[in-house]
Amino acid sequence: MIAVSLLEEYGGIIKNYKSGDFIFEEGNRPLHYYQIISGEVKMNNYNDEGKEFIQGIFYKNQCFGEPPLFIDQMYPANAVAVIDSEIIIITKDKFLDLLKNNSEISLKIIKNLSQRLYYKSVMAAEISSQDPEHRVLRLIDYSIEQLNFKKEEAGFLINFTRQQIGDLTGLRVETVIRAIKSLEKKGDLKIINRKVYR
Structure with a gap:
């Protein structure tokens, strides 16, 4: 920054x-x-x-x-x-x-705050109205874009624990685990050695 x-x-x-x-x-x-x-x-x-x-x-x-x-x-x-x-x-x-x-740093700070405000707005809408799989996938996609998650051979490594995903989306850990498994079956995520990839 x-x-x-x-x-x-x-x-x-x-x-x-x-x-x-x-x-x-x-x-x-x-x-x-x-x-x-x-x-x-x-x-x-x-x-x-x-x-x-x-x-x-x-x-x-x-x-x-x-x-x-x-x-x-x-x-x-x-x-x-x-x-x-x-x-x-x-x-x-x-x-x-x-x-x-x-001034260039001021603009960086404004852009950073704007990105966070945008994220909060998106996630507020997701939490209030979307099913767990959609919430989890939206969080993961946004995080890949904004947090520069590392791309590996299997895809982007999601650097969140299941608990953190739950805490960020307002879901229980058990619900997050079920959603991730379902998304894996649909081909949206991969689970390799307990790590989640997109």
């Missing part, structure tokens, strides 16, 4: 988080811009019964949690390291200075 060297010019500090560490919590005031150097981060909420809903999963070179920076609202979700992660952080004021001084 933004070159690490440029972030460091604006006072960026690299921090390490262990798997399971909270980077920020729902209800916190946003004070920083976060970008992943290595690792994986999820943004999530829990309902009253304690069921997790994943708002999004972010990978190397992606930023997360920046929308509240622009509107001065509290974080609507937690950010949690899925695996050990290295993240560069700069303060809100330095981040805004960086954007003011670098």
